[in-house]
Amino acid sequence: MSENTPVLAVSGLCAGYRSTVISDITFSLRPGEILCVAGESGCGKSTLLKALMGVDDAVHITAGEIRLLGQSLSALPVRERQRFCCARMGMIFQNPGASFDPIRPYGAQFRETLKSHGKYRKARFAADAAAAFAKLGLTDSARILASRPYELSGGMNQRAAMALALLLEQRILLSDEPTSALDAAVRLQAARELKKLSREDGIAQIVVTHDLALARFLSDSIAVLHGGRFVEYGDTETVLHAPGHPYTKELLQAVPRLECSEGACPCAYWR
Numbered sequence: 502m503s504e505n506t507p508v509l510a511v512s513g514l515c516a517g518y519r520s521t522v523i524s525d526i527t528f529s530l531r532p533g534e535i536l537c538v539a540g541e542s543g544c545g546k547s548t549l550l551k552a553l554m555g556v557d558d559a560v561h562i563t564a565g566e567i568r569l570l571g572q573s574l575s576a577l578p579v580r581e582r583q584r585f586c587c588a589r590m591g592m593i594f595q596n597p598g599a600s601f602d603p604i605r606p607y608g609a610q611f612r613e614t615l616k617s618h619g620k621y622r623k624a625r626f627a628a629d630a631a632a633a634f635a636k637l638g639l640t641d642s643a644r645i646l647a648s649r650p651y652e653l654s655g656g657m658n659q660r661a662a663m664a665l666a667l668l669l670e671q672r673i674l675l676s677d678e679p680t681s682a683l684d685a686a687v688r689l690q691a692a693r694e695l696k697k698l699s700r701e702d703g704i705a706q707i708v709v710t711h712d713l714a715l716a717r718f719l720s721d722s723i724a725v726l727h728g729g730r731f732v733e734y735g736d737t738e739t740v741l742h743a744p745g746h747p748y749t750k751e752l753l754q755a756v757p758r759l760e761c762s763e764g765a766c767p768c769a770y771w772r
Contacts, residue, residue: 507568508532508672508705509553514565516552521563523549523729530673533703535696537716537737539752540726546709549726550675553707555579555586570672588618591666593659595678600662601650607661608646611668618669633664636701637694656687663698674698676708680715692718713756717741725749 507529514526523545530536538546551557553567555574567574569589574582594600601610611630615621622629631642637660639645650658659679666674679695680688696719698704710716716723716737723740725733725748732746744750 505531508570509707510566510568511553512566512568514549514552514562514567516548516560516562516565518548518559518561521729523552523726525730526565528724528731528734530705530707532672532705533699534722535699535706535708535720536722536724537708537710537720538724538726539710539713539716541711541752544726545729546726547677550592550677550707550709553586554590554592554675555582588669589671590673590675591662591669591671593662593674593676593679595681596655600658600665603651604649606647606649611646611665614665615668620669629668630664633667634660636667636697637663654687656683656691659683659691660694663694666698666704667702672705674704674706676706678710679708680710680712695719713741713752725752 509530511529512527515521515524517523526549528536538549540546548560551560552562558579562575569586572585574586577585592600601607608630612621612626615626627643630646634640634642634645639660645653645657645661650661653661663674674695676695680691683691692715695706695708699706708716708719713723720737722735723733723737724731725740725744725746727746727748733740733744733749740749741753744753
């Protein structure tokens with residue numbers, strides 16, 4: 502697949518629970534691209550992620566099409582679709598601990614997940630895990646794998662989720678407010694690691710956030726979700742510096758400043 506061929510293409514997506522929450526959602530995602538979906542709480546951001554993953558039976562897709570790596574998901578039975586998506590898309594939750602059983606060692610959970618996807622290689626597991634953690638700046642893989650999630654920090658739980666995505670060779674990573682539950686001291690580090698996954702490993706990402714300063718730092722493109730619809734969608738610089746919708750302008754007014762360069766620290770104005 503070429504770098505210009507979308508790994509994910511969504512057209513006219515409508516989804517919700519008992520009633521429609523998101524409507525007419527259309528976008529595409531290329532390898533290594535980071536799309537930030539911005540908007541206030543309750544606008545449908547998390548529902549969008551659940552609809553894409555297909556793992557929450559309470560979320561119903563009522564219209565539109567999702568194509569993942571060229572495969573139309575609507576053509577697949579529900580369980581087959583779930584298996585297909587989970588093998589190719591990973592998820593980082595707003596609560597970092599939600600990705601794992603808090604009382605079981607990471608190593609056991611990694612092995613179980615890899616086996617369920619047919620990607621467990623016993624002879625290579627320790628070395629592969631060490632290489633995945635090393636990409637995230639961690640050199641004590643054996644200690645982490647022997648630890649239980651409740652024993653480590655929220656930031657470490659997020660890194661574990663990233664490492665598992667690397668081991669699974671997932672092509673897309675979905676993140677729901679990935680920095681909001683972290684201490685200020687580790688937010689920038691987490692954002693840099695997310696960005697590195699795309700730039701160095703070609704993982705495409707959708708990052709849901711209410712924070713436009715984070716979106717400015719991370720993303721190649723931004724979609725602004727309001728009232729269950731994309732009211733703005735385009736490359737990051739255009740959306741942030743030449744917004745066309747009143748709601749986007751309102752969001753921007755809540756951010757003190759967005760003039761940061763690649764090397765500047767955005768944490769000064771992260772809330």
